[in-house]
Each structure stands twice: as structure tokens, then as C-alpha cells.
Amino acid sequence: MIPDRVLIKISGEAISGKDELFSSDIAIKICNEIKNVIDLGISVLVVVGGGNIIRGRDFINGGVISRETADSIGMLATIMNGLFLKELFQKIGIDSEIVKSHHNPENLSSKNKLLIFVGGLGYPYFSTDTVSVIAALLYKCDIILKATKSNGIYDKDPLLFQDAKFIENLTYEQAIKDNIQIMDQTAFSIIGSNKRIPIYVFSLKEENCFVKALNKTIKMSIVN
Numbered sequence: 001m002i003p004d005r006v007l008i009k010i011s012g013e014a015i016s017g018k019d020e021l022f023s024s025d026i027a028i029k030i031c032n033e034i035k036n037v038i039d040l041g042i043s044v045l046v047v048v049g050g051g052n053i054i055r056g057r058d059f060i061n062g063g064v065i066s067r068e069t070a071d072s073i074g075m076l077a078t079i080m081n082g083l084f085l086k087e088l089f090q091k092i093g094i095d096s097e098i099v100k101s102h103h104n105p106e107n108l109s110s111k112n113k114l115l116i117f118v119g120g121l122g123y124p125y126f127s128t129d130t131v132s133v134i135a136a137l138l139y140k141c142d143i144i145l146k147a148t149k150s151n152g153i154y155d156k157d158p159l160l161f162q163d164a165k166f167i168e169n170l171t172y173e174q175a176i177k178d179n180i181q182i183m184d185q186t187a188f189s190i191i192g193s194n195k196r197i198p199i200y201v202f203s204l205k206e207e208n209c210f211v212k213a214l215n216k217t218i219k220m221s222i223v224n
């Protein structure tokens with residue numbers, strides 16, 4: 001069954017290059033792959049992170065910068081990434097709207113317009129994973145698509161352990177209990193105790209990964 005609306009979480013690192021904070025080559029490929037989802041008639045929400053520029057918890061600089069300030073800078077980073085993506089979507093003919101956390105779903109100017117969520121929730125100590133699950137709940141998304149560096153969830157790091165076991169399906173409760181790091185625990189707990197929207201976790205490196213994930217023709221893990 002084709003979903004009506006999906007939320008796609010893009011980390012900041014996903015749109016950066018080896019030596020550049022913003023890679024238009026890499027990001028435009030992602031935008032085109034998101035366009036393939038839109039072309040199926042599916043309404044898309046994008047939440048973009050800021051980890052290519054700053055993650056608050058890593059930017060405290062030995063205590064010189066407070067966590068609150070570091071997180072505020074992190075939230076600003078997501079705005080930069082959102083503006084960058086908006087421009088690239090425009091180049092491939094997709095009109096999008098930048099949305100801040102206080103945006104009211106009732107005010108959607110068009111049901112099918114691509115929304116890019118930036119600025120986090122407006123408070124420190126959160127991540128854009130938490131923004132993703134809250135936006136997915138508020139905007140009644142059917143699925144959350146989380147493209148990552150690895151092709152799903154493993155019981156231990158597959159790059160370090162040859163015997164790492166791939167986990168095809170797991171519940172939010174298991175994800176919390178086993179401290180699965182694919183999303184932060186706050187995100188798992190909010191979504192697990194509300195509408196259990198499935199999260200598909202797969203590799204961003206796979207060609208046309210979002211459409212393949214929706215068709216389940218790609219290796220991936222599903223949390224629900």
C-alpha cells in the first residue's frame with residue numbers, strides 16, 4: 001500500500017562532503033531521490049539535522065561553552081542546512097517551505113507541498129530525531145524514513161565485529177532496552193508511547209534508497 005505522507009530524516013552529515021560542510025553534489029542526489037518519492041504522489045516532510053556543522057553535546061569545548069549555547073548554535077546549524085536544501089529542491093523544480101517547530105499543521109498552505117523542518121524544537125537537550133518523531137505524529141505521517149551510513153540496525157557495530165547480527169524488526173521498547181543508537185532514546189520513547197509509526201532504517205548509499213525502502217526492496221530494519 002502506498003503511504004499518503006512520509007517523514008524523511010536527513011542528518012547534517014548526509015549532505016556534507018569529505019572536506020566541505022555542504023556538498024551540493026551529494027545533497028542534490030538526495031533531493032532527486034526525495035523527488036522520486038514525491039513523484040509517486042506521496043506527501044513528504046523532511047527534517048534536517050545540523051551535525052555537519054555542530055552537535056551541541058560535542059561542542060561544549062571542555063566546558064568553555066555551555067550546553068545551552070552549544071545546542072542553540074546546533075539549532076541554527078539546522079536552519080543553514082534547511083536553506084541549503086530548499087535552494088537545491090528549487091533547482092530540480094520542487095517548491096518547498098521552511099517550517100519552524102511552532103508551525104501549526106492546520107496552517108499547511110498546501111497538503112502536498114514539501115516541508116523542510118528546521119530549528120529543532122527550540123529548546124536545548126533535544127535532537128532532530130526527536131523533532132522527527134514529533135513532526136511525524138503531528139502531521140500524521142505513515143512512515144518515518146531514516147537513511148543512515150549502515151544498512152540497518154545491528155546488535156553491535158558491524159564495522160568492528162564480524163559476528164554482528166542484523167536485526168530486521170524490533171519494537172520501540174527493545175530499542176530503548178538495548179540502547180539502540182540509531183535514534184536517541186527520547187525519540188523512541190515519545191513515539192513508542194503514542195501512535196507507533198514505523199521507522200524504516202536503511203543505507204543512504206543505496207541508489208534510490210527512499211523509494212526502495214517504501215517498496216521494501218532494500219535491506220533495512222523496521223522499528224515499530
Ligand code: UDP
Pocket residue numbers: 010011012013048049050051052054055056057070071072073074075077078119120121122123124125126127128129131
Ligand atoms: N538541537 C537542539 N534542540 C532540538 C534539536 C536540535 O538543541 O530540538 C541541537 C543539538 O545541539 C543537536 C544539533 O541541534 O546536536 C543538531 O541536531 P542533530 O544532532 O540532531 O543533527 P544530526 O545529527 O541529525 O545531523
